[in-house]
Amino acid sequence: MSTKDELLECLKEGKGTWLSGEALGHRLSISRTAIWKQISALKKEGYLIESSRKKGHMLNGVPDCLFESEIREGLGTCVFGKKNILHFIQAESTNMTAETLANQGAAEGTVVVAEHQTKGRGRLGRTWFSPGGEGIYVSVILRPSIPPNDAPKLTLMASVAVAEAIRTCAPVEASIKWPNDIMIGGRKVAGILTEMSTDMDRIHYVIIGMGININNPSENFPYEIREIATSLFSETGKIFSRAEILRKCLESLERYYETFKEKGFLPIMKRWEELTEMMGATIRVDAIGNTYSGTFKGINEDGFLVMRDSYGGVKRIISGDVSIVNR
C-alpha cells in the first residue's frame, strides 16, 4: 500500500473530524512536510480535504472516481481486483490495455478501468460511447482452463453477472438481450465485449470488457443512439456511486465464474434464461450473409441462440445481430 493510500485510509477513518499533521505523520512515520505533499496530491485527485495550520486536516468528501483505493474499499472478492487494479483517466479502450497486459503475463483477476475511453469498442466492430466520469468502462482478465469453443459461455456468464449487479444496485428491471446486452425497458444500459487469445487446444486468456451507462443524462447521448440507449440516471433520476456498482459487478462476475468452474454452464444458462427479455419473442437475426426470422426459444448448452422458424424448423446461431420484432 502506498503512503498516499495509507494516508487516505487514516483520513477516511476520521472522516469529518480534524486530524493533526503531527499525529498523521507519527502514524505513517513520515514528516509533516511529507503529509502536506500527499494531502496536496489527494486534493488534486478531487478529494475534499480542509486543511488548517492549527487544526490539521479533515476529509469532507471523496470524488466519484474509480481510483484503485475507491474500488478496493469494501470489495468482497477473493481474486478479481485483489492484486491488480489499473486505473486510467483516459484509455483508448480498456480491452486493448488489458490485452497488452495479458500478453505480458498479467494474472487472472487483473482489472483495467478508465474514466474515459477514446476508442471504446462494442460488438461487431461498433463503438461504445464512453464519456468521462459518466459510465463504467472496465476489463477483467480471465485465464480459464477450458477449450476455445467454450468461450461464448463466458460471455453469457458475464451478462448474467452484470444484469444481477445492476438489479442489486438500482430499482430497475435489467434484462438480457442475446448474447450479452443489458437492457432496461428495451434500451441498452450495458454491453459486454469478450475477446480472447487462443490456440486450437487452449485459451491463453479471455478479456471480459464491460461498458455500463450510469450517470449519463439522456440528452448527453449522441443523437444516433438516444432512442436506443439508457443509463441508470435516466431510468431513476438518481446519481449512483460508480465505484459501488463496479464492486458489485466484480463480485457478481467472480461468483458466477466460480459457479461456472465448479458446476459448469447449466446453472448459468438457467439464470440467463430467467433474466432474458426475449423468451417467446419474434426475432430477426442477421448472421454473416444470412437473415433469419422466427421465435426465440432460449440458448442451448453450448451458448448458441435457439430459434424456431415459421416452418417449425429449429435453428442454432452462434454469432449474429439480433432485433426483437415483437414480444
Place this chain on the structure above:
Amino acid sequence: MSTKDELLECLKEGKGTWLSGEALGHRLSISRTAIWKQISALKKEGYLIESSRKKGHMLNGVPDCLFESEIREGLGTCVFGKKNILHFIQAESTNMTAETLANQGAAEGTVVVAEHQTKGRGRLGRTWFSPGGEGIYVSVILRPSIPPNDAPKLTLMASVAVAEAIRTCAPVEASIKWPNDIMIGGRKVAGILTEMSTDMDRIHYVIIGMGININNPSENFPYEIREIATSLFSETGKIFSRAEILRKCLESLERYYETFKEKGFLPIMKRWEELTEMMGATIRVDAIGNTYSGTFKGINEDGFLVMRDSYGGVKRIISGDVSIVNR
C-alpha cells in the same frame, strides 16, 4: 527494394562472371565506394563473392539462409510474403513476433521467419526443437472473415498445405497425424501451431506457425525426441534448400487458403483424409481429463476428429493428444 537487394539481383543475374565496380555503380547510380560497402555487407551475410581491384566482383554462391531476398526469388504467391517478410537470425518464437506485429495491424500474408528460435513452441504447451540453420521456423498472419469456431479448419488446411509442399520437394511419403503433425514413417518431420485473437463474433487474426525439420542430422536431435523426430536429411541423406521448401510451403498455403475461401472446407477435408496415415487405425486420445480408445474414422465438416469406440459409439473430439496404437 534496398540498394543491397538491387546489387544482389545484379550479382545473381551475372552469377559466375566478373562484374566491374564501375558498371555496377553506374547501374545502381551509386559510387564504387558504396558498392564496396554493400559487397562487404553481403559477404558478412554469407554470400560467396570474389572481389578484385582489377576485375570487379563475382558471385560464386549464396548462403543457405532465409533472407527476404532469398525467399522472394521466384516466389509464386500473390499475397503471402509479397509485401512483408521479416527475417530474424534469432527469435524467441516466430509466432510471438507475428502476434506482436498482428496486434500492431500487420497485413494478411505477413511472413515472420527465424534461423533459430530460443523458445520455439509446439501444441499443448510443448517446445519445438529449433536449432539454427537446420530447420524452417516460420509464421504467417491471416485475417479471414470467418467465425472463431471455424478456425480449426485453418489448422487442418495448413497441415495439408505443408504435407503437399514437402512431398513436392522431397521423395518422401509425408502424411498427416491429427490434427496437424506431418509424419514420415511414423516420425514427426513438421508441426503446426495455430494461434488467434478473436472476439465472440469475429476473428481478428490467425497466426499459422510452422516448424519443419529439414537438414537436421538425426544425431543432432535431443535424446528425448530422437526416436520420434525425423528430418528430410535423415530420411533421404540429401541436403535441401530451406528457402525453396519455404517458398513451396507459402505457395501451397496460399493456394489452399484460396480454395478454402472459395469452396469451403469440403475439398480440404477430402485432401486431408487422403493424406492422413490414421484412417482405420486404433488410436488413443487424451482429451482434457479423459482418455478415449477406438478406431479413427476421419474428420468431420467442422474439423473434429471422428472415432468409433469398441461399443460402436461415435465420438467427436476437437482437442486432444492422439497416439496411434496400431494400424
